Amino acid sequence: MNLGLKMLALRRIPKIKKWTKRSLLALGVYFLFCLPNTLFDTSYSTVVEDVNGQLLMAQIASDGQWRFPQSDSIPLKFKTALIEFEDYRFEKHHGVSLLALGRATIQNITSKRLVSGGSTLSMQVIRMSRKRTGRKLSDKLKEMVMAVRLETQLTKDQILALHASHAPFGGNVVGLEAASWRYFGHDPNRLSWAESATLAVLPNAPSLIHMSKNRQALKDKRNRLLKRMHDNQDLSDLEYETAIAEPLPAKPKPLPQMTPHYMAYISAQGLKGKRIRSDIDRNIQSGVNNIVTRHFNRNVKKGIANLAVLVLDVETGKTVAYVGNTPCSESDKKHVDIVQAPRSTGSILKPFLYAKAMQNGQLTPQMLVADYPTRINGYAPQNYDESYDGIVPASKALARSLNIPAVRLLSSYGVSRFKQNLIEFGLTTLFRPAEQYGLALVLGGAEANLWDLSHAYAKLSAAAQNAESAHGLSPSVAYEVLEAMSSVNRPTSEQYWTRFDGKQKIAWKTGTSFGARDAWAIGVTKKYVVGVWAGNASGEGVPGMTGSNTAAPVLFQVFQHLPNALWFTKPTRDMKFVTLCKQSGQRYGQHCDEGVKSYIPKPCMVSSSCGFHQKIHLSKSTGERVFADCELPNNTETKSWFVIPTAAESFYKANHPEYAPLPKFKIGCAQNTKDLDVLYPLRNSVIRIPTLLNGKKGNVIFEAVHRRRDAELFWYVDKQFIATTTDVHQLDFLPKTGKHKLTVTDENGFEITRFFNVL
DSSP states (O other): OHHHHHHHHHHHHHHHHHHHHHHHHHHHHHHHHOSOSSSOOOOOOEEEEOTTSOEEEEEOOTTSOEEOOOOSOOOHHHHHHHHHHHOTTTTTSSSOOHHHHHHHHHHHHHHTSOOOOOOOHHHHHHHHHHTOOSOOHHHHHHHHHHHHHHHHHSOHHHHHHHHHHHOBOSTTEESHHHHIIIIISSOGGGOOHHHHHHHHHGGGSTTTSBTTBSHHHHHHHHHHHHHHHHHTTSSOHHHHHHHHHOOOOOSOOOOOBSOHHHHHHHIIIIITTSEEEOSOOHHHHHHHHHHHHHHHHHHGGGTOOEEEEEEEETTTOOEEEEEOSOSOOGGGTTTOOGGGSOEEOTTTTHHHHHHHHHHTTSOOTTOEEEESOOOBTTBOOOOTTSOOOEEEEHHHHHHTTOHHHHHHHHHHHOHHHHHHHHHHTTOOOOOSOHHHHGGGGGGTOSEEOHHHHHHHHHHHHHHHHOSSOBTTBOHHHHHHHHHHHTTSOOOGGGTTGGGSTTOOOOEEEEEEOTTSOEEEEEEEOSSEEEEEEEEOTTOOOOTTOOIIIIIHHHHHHHHHHSOOOOOOOOOGGGEEEEEEETTTOSBOOTTOSOEEEEEEEGGGGGSOBOOSEEEEEEETTTOOBOOGGGSOGGGEEEEEEEOOOHHHHHHHHHHOTTOOOOOOBOTTOOOSOSSEEEEESOTTEEEOOOBOTTSOBOOEEEEEEESSTTOEEEEEETTEEEEEEESSOEEEEOOOSEEEEEEEEETTSOEEEEEEEEO
């Protein structure tokens, strides 16, 4: 019998070996593949940090938990406390501690209930990843295998980082980083010994003992841990006494909310649930937030609810500070990110027009440009203050943001061409055809957002610092435009700015849209661009609100908060040292009587020479103008005379009393001159007759100007006499549809002809 049993046992040995091998193979395969590719399949909070890794803002995860994306490391104090409390042999075992399991078994038998599981930190990581809440033996065995496998894949520090990032800390707080901010209001790296110990004991039973429940039990638990660490000489006597005396925190603290609209902006780019290291400087952002809040408290009383500020680094183009709106109410559209919202541009685009026209050789910085009432194809722009200079240097026209010179410049430069230039500068909101924008494009007829505009101005600053052409602009052209912008008078609140130490030169431009709906101010230095928008996100206008009185004061306070920057270096290598006419600012012409040496951008070398100076002949005896056929040669003298165009003369003289108009002609000596000019219609104008409220066609106002105030003008349309005007030369007339010829003549026989087409 015994022999038979022995023989049977011997026959079963191969089968036992076979199944043993299979079992070991299966166990080996399970061991190799027991861990999923993604250990924690869960949602995370969106976290935005500043350029130095400091927290700017966090957004709760999609499952309603405050759970920060995993950090690569944990602070030494918390690491020491966690290992001492949860798994003091963590550095010695390989995922499973037989001593811990044995101790747990004895404790459970002695207590006649399950009081300890003997899990290592590695096993706890596995349990948290599986989201297990039960205590089945089979689950325990699986976790032991998976913990050992985890130890073969990750370092001890990586396992600790996983634990710290996913451990529950009570309520909807998950992970060390979220807990540190929610309970103590600061970064985990700044945790004290007492705070570290508190957070180390919380995950052990967060539903039973936490900050708002059984607080004394939590404190006792913390203090016992501190005592153990002190006994282990992890804490000095002083550190231990200080930690023991430290109270528990009160209610959870709100997380920083410094950049809500920036977070929404980057979240929309597919970064939701990520940790984003931004380029924002926390200190600068904090200061800008405070400035915006102060101005909001003042502006809201005036009916101005919204304000946005963007600060860029010129060299990198990176965002240094981003405030999308004020701390207003939801009814005032607090959620709207004004930085990204298209708004009417007002005059904020003018510098780009002047820059491109200068690059094209149409302007020199000091060249005189026309500034008098103008009507182009029915469009009659006006300067903001409804005054006119007659003619004004281009740099001053830009500095003062005069509308007439800008519209006339755009008319000659081309709307379609300028629109394409703006797109090249980065404006992304110009969707309409150029003809729909028309000449109003440079006065607010288009929409742009603060993001695009600020980046466009950053390109202007970068171009001025580049050794070669950048963004379609020569360094010298960009420099001259910024130099002109730096001469603008600052707001009343900044009028004494030159008296302060640390003052810096800033190129800046404001803009105000039609109906006072948008107030802009953008400033530029070598280092920074600051963009400001003020108004109401609803589009409601505010009487009296302008870029100068509302947005500009914010601009300069932000610049005061930023480090000072040196002014641009004049790029003389990209300039020519030439002689300019002192009065006209154009290149010196043959009739100029006084010149000045000056640097001008190389692209301006193709500009025309001075056309304001003329050679005239005067009678020595009377001082009147004469010609060779009506005065004796020995009674004639020739002079160079600075002559303002007829249409501009009266406005120019009002601002320049020293200006000497052309002398009158001696009787019998007059020839065809430019004493007479027609302001409207311009050559080959297309006129659209307006329709009145009563449905009838309105009249067109033709306008002319004469150098002599007492001149009488005679008006003809298609050779038919229409009227005579004196003093104010305006003709209210309704021409028929079709092509026409207008002729205006003065009493001396001088005449000007204009052809126009009525639609």
